[in-house]
Amino acid sequence: MAIGPSHQRMIDGMTVRDIAPSMQRWYLATVKNFTAFLGCCLDRADAKAMRHCPLYMRSSGASASSMNAVVSAVRFFLSATLERGDANVGMTTVYEPRGLPVVLSPRDVVDLLEAAPVFKYWAALSGACMAQPSDTHSLSKPKYRA
Numbered sequence: 001m002a003i004g005p006s007h008q009r010m011i012d013g014m015t016v017r018d019i020a021p022s023m024q025r026w027y028l029a030t031v032k033n034f035t036a037f038l039g040c041c042l043d044r045a046d047a048k049a050m051r052h053c054p055l056y057m058r059s060s061g062a063s064a065s066s067m068n069a070v071v072s073a074v075r076f077f078l079s080a081t082l083e084r085g086d087a088n089v090g091m092t093t094v095y096e097p098r099g100l101p102v103v104l105s106p107r108d109v110v111d112l113l114e115a116a117p118v119f120k121y122w123a124a125l126s127g128a129c130m131a132q133p134s135d136t137h138s139l140s141k142p143k144y145r146a
Contacts, residue, residue, distance in 0.1 A: 006043070010081040017080075030073035042074070043082050047089040050074075054092065064096035 003011075010031070014024045031042065037053055038045050057067050071091045078084045104112065116122035 006081055010077055013076075013080045026069075027073040027076060030070055031077045034070065034074055042077060043084070047086070050089065050091050054094075058094075064094040068093045068096065 007028070010028065011024065014027065019027070034053060035042055037056070038049050040049070054067055054071070057070065071093055075091055078086075113122055
């Protein structure tokens with residue numbers, strides 16, 4: 001199958017930027033699907049047409065991360081491959097709220113505190129970890145070395 005010049009320029013641009021081959025394949029497929037959705041080449045698409053795809057994706061239940069990934073691939077194609085200065089027009093990222101990750105479980109906090117070799121470390125860690133009151137009943141002050 002023959003590769004078009006813009007397709008080859010996109011591959012070359014991603015290779016120069018050291019984008020992983022799996023990400024290159026994903027970007028190429030995304031641009032191909034976006035072009036099929038628009039029904040015209042991306043180099044001829046205007047801002048109104050570009051805004052239609054994110055609206056369609058949101059109404060069909062796409063996640064914010066999926067939408068942002070599509071925007072990233074299309075922006076790369078427009079700016080790096082076609083060298084269009086209006087790559088951001090009509091294509092907006094979606095805010096994705098993120099919660100704080102659970103780093104230590106309550107049991108991990110207890111294990112960490114009980115492993116403290118001396119009392120001053122136990123005191124510092126217990127303040128830093130801010131163990132929940134329900135967890136502190138299982139803590140006992142460690143036997144520390146003088």
